[in-house]
Amino acid sequence: MKEIKGTIASPKGFLADAVHAQLKYKNLDLGLILSQVPAAIAGVFTTNKVCAAPVLIDRQIVKNGQARAIICNSAVANAVTGEQGYANALKTQKLLAEKFELKAEEVAVCSTGVIGVQLPMEKIATGISKLSQNEGTAAYFAKAILTTDTQTKTINFEAEIGGQIVNMAGVCKGSGMIHPNMATMLAFITTDAKIAQALLQKTLSEIIETTFNQITVDGDTSTNDTVLLMANGQAKNNEILEGSSDYLLFKEMLAKVCQSLAKQIAADGEGATKLIEVTVKGAPNDLAARFIAKKIVGSSLVKTAIFGADPNWGRIISSIGQVANFEVSDIELKLQDELVLYHSTPVDFDAAFLSEKLKEDKIEIIADLNAGSGLGQAWGCDLTYKYVEINALYTS
Amino acid sequence: MKEIKGTIASPKGFLADAVHAQLKYKNLDLGLILSQVPAAIAGVFTTNKVCAAPVLIDRQIVKNGQARAIICNSAVANAVTGEQGYANALKTQKLLAEKFELKAEEVAVCSTGVIGVQLPMEKIATGISKLSQNEGTAAYFAKAILTTDTQTKTINFEAEIGGQIVNMAGVCKGSGMIHPNMATMLAFITTDAKIAQALLQKTLSEIIETTFNQITVDGDTSTNDTVLLMANGQAKNNEILEGSSDYLLFKEMLAKVCQSLAKQIAADGEGATKLIEVTVKGAPNDLAARFIAKKIVGSSLVKTAIFGADPNWGRIISSIGQVANFEVSDIELKLQDELVLYHSTPVDFDAAFLSEKLKEDKIEIIADLNAGSGLGQAWGCDLTYKYVEINALYTS
Numbered sequence: 001m002k003e004i005k006g007t008i009a010s011p012k013g014f015l016a017d018a019v020h021a022q023l024k025y026k027n028l029d030l031g032l033i034l035s036q037v038p039a040a041i042a043g044v045f046t047t048n049k050v051c052a053a054p055v056l057i058d059r060q061i062v063k064n065g066q067a068r069a070i071i072c073n074s075a076v077a078n079a080v081t082g083e084q085g086y087a088n089a090l091k092t093q094k095l096l097a098e099k100f101e102l103k104a105e106e107v108a109v110c111s112t113g114v115i116g117v118q119l120p121m122e123k124i125a126t127g128i129s130k131l132s133q134n135e136g137t138a139a140y141f142a143k144a145i146l147t148t149d150t151q152t153k154t155i156n157f158e159a160e161i162g163g164q165i166v167n168m169a170g171v172c173k174g175s176g177m178i179h180p181n182m183a184t185m186l187a188f189i190t191t192d193a194k195i196a197q198a199l200l201q202k203t204l205s206e207i208i209e210t211t212f213n214q215i216t217v218d219g220d221t222s223t224n225d226t227v228l229l230m231a232n233g234q235a236k237n238n239e240i241l242e243g244s245s246d247y248l249l250f251k252e253m254l255a256k257v258c259q260s261l262a263k264q265i266a267a268d269g270e271g272a273t274k275l276i277e278v279t280v281k282g283a284p285n286d287l288a289a290r291f292i293a294k295k296i297v298g299s300s301l302v303k304t305a306i307f308g309a310d311p312n313w314g315r316i317i318s319s320i321g322q323v324a325n326f327e328v329s330d331i332e333l334k335l336q337d338e339l340v341l342y343h344s345t346p347v348d349f350d351a352a353f354l355s356e357k358l359k360e361d362k363i364e365i366i367a368d369l370n371a372g373s374g375l376g377q378a379w380g381c382d383l384t385y386k387y388v389e390i391n392a393l394y395t396s
Numbered sequence: 397m398k399e400i401k402g403t404i405a406s407p408k409g410f411l412a413d414a415v416h417a418q419l420k421y422k423n424l425d426l427g428l429i430l431s432q433v434p435a436a437i438a439g440v441f442t443t444n445k446v447c448a449a450p451v452l453i454d455r456q457i458v459k460n461g462q463a464r465a466i467i468c469n470s471a472v473a474n475a476v477t478g479e480q481g482y483a484n485a486l487k488t489q490k491l492l493a494e495k496f497e498l499k500a501e502e503v504a505v506c507s508t509g510v511i512g513v514q515l516p517m518e519k520i521a522t523g524i525s526k527l528s529q530n531e532g533t534a535a536y537f538a539k540a541i542l543t544t545d546t547q548t549k550t551i552n553f554e555a556e557i558g559g560q561i562v563n564m565a566g567v568c569k570g571s572g573m574i575h576p577n578m579a580t581m582l583a584f585i586t587t588d589a590k591i592a593q594a595l596l597q598k599t600l601s602e603i604i605e606t607t608f609n610q611i612t613v614d615g616d617t618s619t620n621d622t623v624l625l626m627a628n629g630q631a632k633n634n635e636i637l638e639g640s641s642d643y644l645l646f647k648e649m650l651a652k653v654c655q656s657l658a659k660q661i662a663a664d665g666e667g668a669t670k671l672i673e674v675t676v677k678g679a680p681n682d683l684a685a686r687f688i689a690k691k692i693v694g695s696s697l698v699k700t701a702i703f704g705a706d707p708n709w710g711r712i713i714s715s716i717g718q719v720a721n722f723e724v725s726d727i728e729l730k731l732q733d734e735l736v737l738y739h740s741t742p743v744d745f746d747a748a749f750l751s752e753k754l755k756e757d758k759i760e761i762i763a764d765l766n767a768g769s770g771l772g773q774a775w776g777c778d779l780t781y782k783y784v785e786i787n788a789l790y791t792s
Contacts, residue, residue, distance in 0.1 A: 047718075321446030322443075
């Protein structure tokens with residue numbers, strides 16, 4: 001298994017394109033992923049009770065389990081747009097299907113951007129008419145889905161599975177309003193693996209728990225979060241079956257793709273200067289470890305302290321204590337591999353030296369709770385002036 | 397019932413004093429409240445599993461139900477200080493008891509400030525020796541307990557209850573790390589009312605739910621939160637009994653005191669420029685309404701939008717959807733009394749006009765969920781550059 005260069009269309013039988021439909025001022029804002037043959041599709045969506053029109057449609061498509069295309073626009077989330085918004089999402093689906101001679105129910109639709117604004121359907125229609133099956137523009141897709149992101153977020157892997165080289169690609173977007181279960185985060189994964197839809201869905205749902213659901217930028221869960229995974233079988237491998245070593249390889253590859261995308265989102269949190277990785281060990285179980293890790297990395301006080309390169313372990317301990325429902329009197333804590341707390345007692349450390357290490361752009365916090373063997377990780381970023389600036393000015 | 401001027405020592409039979417014990421650079425940092433007779437004492441404490449040494453001691457005192465004094469220091473929280481910290485808290489209690497000829501178990505101890513640092517006991521001892529029963533310095537107490545607060549937070553009320561004028565006074569501190577259940581918030585309430593301890597505790601515990609537990613500055617709950625209420629009976633009223641109209645008056649006065657203190661904390665959130673009050677109506681029940689109100693006012697995205705005077709209702713709706721476990725498809729939303737959403741559909745409004753109204757220092761958000769008759773309120777503040785600055789620089 002290895003990481004390789006590529007685009008979302010690298011797996012066999014996939015194409016991708018993107019255009020500027022004038023939803024944004026001048027950047028790409030309408031993207032397409034197309035599978036030349038029907039693909040099994042799996043998905044995970046926001047749990048926000050206020051969910052966007054496209055999410056309603058995609059949930060149904062994933063239920064049916066099969067798709068040919070994904071059309072995604074940025075700038076407008078098509079959320080809290082009532083009946084008109086839902087009608088517009090269906091219209092988008094229909095226009096794309098007509099353009100490429102597909103069935104409407106094989107077309108997934110996604111939107112991201114400002115809430116409460118209707119899709120400008122004339123622009124959407126014009127944009128769709130410009131999309132094509134030409135090769136060469138696949139890399140544009142990763143750009144077209146961005147909103148406040150500062151960079152594209154992509155990953156490509158390949159592995160030998162079931163007698164063939166199987167390829168998997170991922171792109172995503174997400175910067176502010178990030179707190180999966182699931183935040184304004186869109187992630188698209190394509191693979192040419194041959195695998196049944198039910199197993200695909202089961203695998204994706206499991207992997208989500210330890211990857212996308214473990215990132216937080218500002219504690220908010222949005223209306224549009226979506227992860228879609230298409231598997232079109234074009235690698236012509238022996239079908240991946242549960243329990244096999246091929247399945248373990250496939251699952252591992254999906255985990256690496258999802259973890260990479262999730263970390264890229266966390267690192268690109270609005271205004272972020274540092275990626276923070278929290279590892280919690282010694283919890284009563286994995287679920288508790290993950291929950292606590294996410295609480296720590298989501299704390300505004302921890303995030304601002306990291307921004308200030310302040311080795312402020314008190315705030316980390318306080319975060320643990322807020323959510324632990326078990327005894328936490330024997331905590332060991334390390335920041336950038338420096339021990340700061342042992343048996344819940346402060347340890348002398350060189351604060352100036354540690355502060356220097358906290359100026360790096362990747363911060364590692366490791367807490368051992370000595371209360372079991374549960375293990376979990378979570379990712380986030382520092383809270384900066386720029387976060388406030390972006391969010392005080394950006395109507396979203 | 398009316399609000400009046402006064403200090404924490406205004407209720408009959410109370411005294412207060414404060415000194416500079418050199419815990420802070422030059423400001424008052426050690427305060428005392430003394431009742432000349434034993435008082436019934438009620439209290440509510442942090443639920444953080446990592447709780448400070450003084451909290452452990454005070455829980456016991458409240459269990460016993462009677463106290464004569466409260467000694468409170470700032471600058472050092474005496475949290476995560478292990479056995480030595482606990483011993484120091486007991487020593488503080490003992491020194492204060494000796495100074496004023498009390499029993500140690502009648503002395504409650506509180507601390508607020510930096511976590512993980514031991515109390516400098518020589519300074520504490522010297523400070524205690526300087527405290528006195530002279531009148532005239534009672535107003536100092538409110539200052540001595542402050543940490544990152546920008547101003548003292550006090551309130552005084554009087555009412556005719558049980559045939560006498562009964563007086564109630566409150567002071568508190570709290571700015572950052574505020575998110576009761578219960579955050580680094582200390583609140584002290586004195587009253588000369590005659591009321592049994594059990595009823596006093598029951599009343600306080602109820603009032604906490606709709607006041608102190610409904611404020612949030614940054615989502616963090618600290619290690620030291622404490623509310624202590626002493627009632628020494630010196631008003632010599634007819635004992636307040638449950639179910640009586642006198643009890644309703646007393647409860648109303650306590651509610652006004654607690655709500656005032658809670659809002660003062662919310663308004664003085666670190667870096668805050670605006671107090672935000674969220675009212676949720678039409679929830680299935682009051683508990684859900686309070687929960688949702690608190691989620692809204694705690695959202696970093698809502699807080700930064702308010703800072704930027706941005707009428708960004710989308711983020712408010714998203715917050716509701718994140719935590720509602722019932723249908724929320726018929727929401728009515730008002731910002732500064734301007735209708736922005738009706739039947740969950742955007743309403744045309746003058747954005748420039750509303751933005752001007754959002755520059756005021758009190759912001760009112762009212763959400764009607766049309767799903768019942770549950771009502772709840774929560775208070776918080778905007779998220780500003782200054783919050784980041786304060787918390788990136790302050791080791792706490």
